[in-house]
Amino acid sequence: MKHSFFKRKQNVKLNDIFKCLGLKKIKEKFKVNDIKDLESAGRDDISFFHKKKYTESINNTKTRIIITNKKFRDIIPKKIIVIEVSNVLLAVAKITLLFYPESLDDTFDASAAPVNKNKYHKLKFGSNVLIGKNVKIGKNCIIGHNTIVENNVVIGDNCRIGNNVLIKNCLIGKNTNILDGAVIGKKGFGFYPNKINIRYPHVGAVIIGDNVEIGCNNTIDRGSLSNTIIGDGTFLDNQVHIAHNVKIGKNCIITGQVGFAGSSSIGNNVMIGGQAGISGHLIIGNNVQIGGGSGVIKNISSNTKVMGYPAKNIRNFLKESKLND
Numbered sequence: 001m002k003h004s005f006f007k008r009k010q011n012v013k014l015n016d017i018f019k020c021l022g023l024k025k026i027k028e029k030f031k032v033n034d035i036k037d038l039e040s041a042g043r044d045d046i047s048f049f050h051k052k053k054y055t056e057s058i059n060n061t062k063t064r065i066i067i068t069n070k071k072f073r074d075i076i077p078k079k080i081i082v083i084e085v086s087n088v089l090l091a092v093a094k095i096t097l098l099f100y101p102e103s104l105d106d107t108f109d110a111s112a113a114p115v116n117k118n119k120y121h122k123l124k125f126g127s128n129v130l131i132g133k134n135v136k137i138g139k140n141c142i143i144g145h146n147t148i149v150e151n152n153v154v155i156g157d158n159c160r161i162g163n164n165v166l167i168k169n170c171l172i173g174k175n176t177n178i179l180d181g182a183v184i185g186k187k188g189f190g191f192y193p194n195k196i197n198i199r200y201p202h203v204g205a206v207i208i209g210d211n212v213e214i215g216c217n218n219t220i221d222r223g224s225l226s227n228t229i230i231g232d233g234t235f236l237d238n239q240v241h242i243a244h245n246v247k248i249g250k251n252c253i254i255t256g257q258v259g260f261a262g263s264s265s266i267g268n269n270v271m272i273g274g275q276a277g278i279s280g281h282l283i284i285g286n287n288v289q290i291g292g293g294s295g296v297i298k299n300i301s302s303n304t305k306v307m308g309y310p311a312k313n314i315r316n317f318l319k320e321s322k323l324n325d
Contacts, residue, residue, distance in 0.1 A: 005152050005169040006100045006203045008034060014065070014081075017046065020098045021083070021091055028081065032065065035095050037225045046095065049076065050088040053281075067091050089200070090192045096201040096225070103201035106187045109150035109168065126163065138174065150185075156210065169222045173210035173232065181217040184208075188221035188244025188262060200224060202244055209233070209250070215240060224262075231268065249286070267302060276311075291317075 012032050015025045033044040038054060041047040041063035048067040049058050055075060058066070066076055067083045076082050085091040097103065112130040123137060126144040131137075132151030143149070143161040150168035155161070159172060162180035169185035178184070190200035204223020209232035214220070216238040222228055223245045230236070231250035241259045242248070248260075249268035258272050261280035270284060273292025278284070283299045290296060291307030291314060300306055305314040 004203075005205055006103050009099050009101060012099060016098065017083070017095055020094050021085060023083070023085075035092070035099055035225065036063075038063070040226065046083075048088050048092050051281075067095070087192070090198065092225075093192060093198060093200045096203060100201055100203045103203050104187075104199055109148075111151050112148055144180070153185075162216070169204075170206040170208065172208045173212065175210055176208055176212040176214070178214040179216045179218075179238075182214050182220070183218070184214070184220045185222045186219070188224060190224055190244060190262065204228065204245065206230075212236075215256075218242070221262075237274070243280070255292070289314075 014028050014030055014032055017032060018025055032046050033042065036045045036047055038047050038057040038061040041061055043062050043064055045063050046065040046067065047061060047063045049072055050068065058076060064079065065081045065083065067085060067088055068076060069086060069088055070084055073082055073084060109132045111133040115125050115129050115131055120137060124142040128146045129143050130148045132149060134152045135149050136154045138155055138157035138159065140157060141155060141159045144163035146163055147161055147165040153167050153170050155172045156174035156176065158175045160177045162178060164181050165178055166183045167185060185206045187202040190202060192198040202222050202224045204225060204227045206220050206222050206228045208230045211233045212230055213235045215236050218236055218240045220228060220242045221244040226245050228242060228244055229247045231248055233251040234248055236254045237256040239257045240254050243260055243262040245263040246260045248266045249270065251268055252266060252270045254272050255274040257275045260278045263280050264278050264282040266284045267286035267288065269286055270288045272290045275292055276290050276294045277296065279297045282296065285300060285302030285304065287303045288300050289305040290311060294307050294311040295309035296311045298310065306312055307314045308317040
C-alpha cells in the first residue's frame with residue numbers, strides 16, 4: 001500500500017544533492033526521484049550504506065546512487081554512483097530535508113475540525129472529536145471523546161478508537177482497537193548529536209494491520225525513510241513504546257512497559273514479558289519468548305526462550321540464578 005503523508009519536492013537533480021552536501025558538482029545531470037532505504041529504492045532513487053550488516057541489501061538494491069563513507073566504498077558495486085561523505089546519517093538527514101522541506105514540522109494539523117456528521121452520519125463519535133482533511137473511516141467505527149485523527153489517515157471497518165487518542169501519518173486495518181491515550185504517528189527520536197543537536201526528518205508512516213489491539217498510553221513513532229509496522233492480530237498492552245522503523249509481525253503479544261528501539265524487526269507469534277527492552281537494529285525470529293525485565297542486545301533466532309540482561313537462553317539464565325542464590 002502506497003501512501004505519502006509528506007509533500008515531496010519535484011525535479012531534484014543530482015547536482016542539487018551535491019550542493020546540499022557542500023560537494024563539487026559532477027557531470028551527470030539526471031533527476032533523482034526520492035530518497036529511500038536500500039530495499040525499497042528504485043533506479044532513480046538515492047539511498048545510503050553505513051553498516052556492513054547491510055551488505056546483502058547493497059548487492060541487491062536497484063538504486064544507482066549511494067551515499068557512504070570512505071571505509072565502505074569498496075563494498076559498493078561498481079555500477080553504482082558513490083557519494084562519499086564523512087558522516088552518512090547526517091548527509092541522509094540533509095538530503096531528506098531537501099526532498100521533504102516540511103517534514104520537521106510536527107505541530108498540529110490545522111485542517112482538523114469538528115466531525116462533519118453529514119459525511120460520517122453512520123459512525124459513532126464522542127464529544128470534541130476532530131477530523132483532518134482526506135481522512136477515510138470505514139464502516140461501523142466508533143471514535144471516543146477528545147480524539148484527533150489528522151489529515152490523510154485511513155481507518156478500516158469495525159475499528160474502535162478510544163478517548164484522548166492522537167492518530168497521524170497512519171494506515172489502520174479492519175477490526176482494530178486503539179485504547180485511551182495512545183499517540184500514533186508522531187516523529188521518532190532520531191537526531192545527530194552535536195553542540196546543537198540536529199533532527200532527522202521522519203517521512204515514513206505507521207501501518208497497523210487487521211485485528212490489532214493497541215493498549216492505553218502506547219506511543220508508536222512513524223518511520224524515518226521506511227515505515228513502522230504492526231502485523232495482523234498483534235496485541236500491545238498498556239504503556240508500550242515502539243520507535244521508528246520497527247517491524248512487529250503477526251499474532252505477537254507485547255505486555256506492559258516494553259520498549260523497542262528503532263529499526264528492530266520482530267517475527268510472528270513473539271511473546272514479550274513486561275518491562276523488557278529491545279535494542280535497535282536487531283532481528284528477533286518467529287515464536288520467540290522473552291521474559292519480563294529482560295534486556296535484548298543481540299539477535300534472537302526463532303523458537304527460542306530467553307531472559308535476563310543481557311538476554312540469554314532461559315535454561316542458562318535459571319541455572320546461573322540458582323548458582324548465585
